[in-house]
Amino acid sequence: MKIALIVSDFNFDVTSLMLERARRHAEFLGAEISHVVHVPGVYDMPLIVKRLLGRNDVDGVALLGAVIKGDTKHDELIAGTTAAAAVDLALHFNKPVGLGITGPGMDRMQALDRIDNAKNAVESVVRLLKLHKELA
Numbered sequence: 001m002k003i004a005l006i007v008s009d010f011n012f013d014v015t016s017l018m019l020e021r022a023r024r025h026a027e028f029l030g031a032e033i034s035h036v037v038h039v040p041g042v043y044d045m046p047l048i049v050k051r052l053l054g055r056n057d058v059d060g061v062a063l064l065g066a067v068i069k070g071d072t073k074h075d076e077l078i079a080g081t082t083a084a085a086a087v088d089l090a091l092h093f094n095k096p097v098g099l100g101i102t103g104p105g106m107d108r109m110q111a112l113d114r115i116d117n118a119k120n121a122v123e124s125v126v127r128l129l130k131l132h133k134e135l136a
Helices: 011-027 042-053 074-093 108-113 117-135
Strands: 002-008 032-039 062-066 097-106
Touching: 002 011, 002 042, 002 108, 011 032, 011 062, 011 097, 011 108, 011 117, 032 042, 032 074, 042 062, 042 074, 042 097, 062 108, 062 117, 074 097, 097 108, 097 117
Parallel strands: 002 032, 002 062, 062 097
Antiparallel strands: none
16 A cells, blocks of 8 residues: 655644654554655645546555634635545545544644544545455
8 A cells, every 4th residue: 555645834843743643653554655745735735635646656645734723714714625625536536535634723732632633544544445445
C-alpha cells in the first residue's frame, strides 16, 4: 500500500506533529508513504489530492491539517469545503482519502490535543484499501 500525505503548513506547530504521528502509524501498519506534499493551507489541498490520486503509484491519500477558529466563521467554510472536495475526489478516482483535518471551531490547545487524528486518517486509508481489495 502506497499512501501520500498532504500536510497544511498553516499552523505548522500543530501539523508538523501530525505528520510525525502519521508517518509512524503508517510504518506500524505496514504502509509505505510514497509522497509527502506540503501545501500552504487546508483550502489548498483538493488540487493536490486530485493530482496524487491520478497517479498509479498512489493508492490513497491522507490529509493533515488544523483549522483553528478565528474572529470569523472562515474555519467552517475552509473545513467544510475541503472535506466535501475530498469525498468527491475519492469517489471519482475510487481511492480512499483519509480526513485528518481537525476543526472547525477549535482553539490552538484543542488542536494540539487532537494531533492523533493524523493516525486516524492513515488508519482509515489502510483499512479502506484492505476492504477494497477484499471486495474486488
